[in-house]
Amino acid sequence: MDKLLNLLDRNARMSNAQLAAMLGRTEQEVAEQIAALEKDGVIRAYKAVIDWDKTDREYVTAIIELHVTPKKDRGFEGIAEEIMRFREVESISLMSGGYDFSIVVNARTFRDVATFVAKRLSPLDSVVSTATHFVLRRYKENNVIFLEEDRDERGAL
């Protein structure tokens, strides 16, 4: 099971036949396992890792540190649920350490991020303070390195 997940984690586009060959199982077994993993919510989605800097897309990413006060009737989860509904929010995680939530926000421009923080995030009852950090350049994401591939320097012997 872990081996299958590790393979999919590296490349979700391998065919069931290829996965089956690599794992020494039948195609049928792999298909069933994947179906079960999807059903149980272990596999949530399949996505491409895209280097948007290589496209014309205008976009900006910010990481926002968030301090909140959990209320009696709403714990951290309730607050997270409210925040995750915003379409700008790519991810939200509860953190240990100096602040409560780390949020990754994608928007078209810096101004859009500013507006989002000022008009939508900060006004929420439970939000105490925010600190916004803009991403300047991505080097590696989801284990994929966004630099030109190293040349294979190996020779034949």
Add this chain to the structure above:
Amino acid sequence: MREGRCNPMQYETLLNRTLVEMKPSGIRRFFDLAHEMEDVISLSVGEPDFSTPWHIREVGIKTLERGKTWYSPNAGFIELRSAIARYLQRRFRVSYDPKTEVLVTVGGSEAIDLCMRSLINPGDEVLVPSPSFVCYSPLAAMAGGVPVPLETKAEDHFRLTAQTLKAAITPKTKLLILPIPNNPTGAVLRRRHMEELAEVLRGTDIFVLSDEIYSELTYHDEGPTSFASIDGMQERTLLVSGFSKAYAMTGWRLGYVCGPSAVMSQIVKLHQYGIMSAPTTAQYAAIEAMDNGDDDVVAMRDDYNQRRRLIVDELNRMGLTCFDPLGAFYVFPSIQITGMTSEEFCVTLLKEKHVAVVPGTAFGDCGEGFVRISYCYSIKHIVEAMRRMREFLTERGFLKEGE
């Protein structure tokens, strides 16, 4: 005699005759051809695509920082020889005395050369399974020996059989080369196969050079066996291995040879005069590899194993049939459906699809009709190469669409 000097030196007649007559390696020749083309996707190298695990590199770096740049003792640091002995005991249940039975060499290659030159008297016969790695026969010849190829066959999964071995033994037989697993075929010998060969060797004075450099890259459940662990074989076995393949340390140039002390003392003497000592930095790093590298080996082996299964499956599907190669990182498929020679197949595939694989004939005449494909490449790289090979076969009518 100024006029006499006008004739250039006739090097061909002046140099060592055995060397001049020796064929250059077929792998290198083919690689040079591939090198001249653009966009070539190669499946031809013989070394890991992993870099040496960081903690091993770090030890090398630290010793350099501390200025530990002197020669080591001739036979290698005793700490490394002890680590090697402990490793062989732990992994293969074979015991060697680090002081008198272990020598650290410049790669497995030096170890092989030393064994040949230490054992062979002029005219002694050296039994070399074919196909096998390119160095054995030339080194045997340079040592004054007569290499005798032992044919291995696809139907036996390219294993040397007891029958073939028995038939090849003459009063002049000095040494049997036993690469376990084998490069280029990926063939392995399980314990029971080794027992069969041992049965033929018992009672003879024949030595065995057991080249176990790929031993850690064995993919069957039984796990690797050392020939030295077979009953009665240690007294005649020179166990050659090293760090290159298992720990992804090819460039460090470090290997070792273990054997009976009476043989080793002679081998160490030759090493001492010819090489002095193996690289110091590499030896420090290798101690770390032996002591703390087991997990790295497992992780890399698991990774190779997945690629191995993928490539074997793809090749069999496209009609380039191959048995399940349970060792090293090579597949040795048959290209007989194309009717081409190995050389033709490789050259045409390279020219038309820019995929480089090595003709089986580079590893001996018995390699005709086969090619060596290396899978120490990323999955992405392997998948693309397989796509191109499938396209090649389809376009030439050897494979029907959708087959």
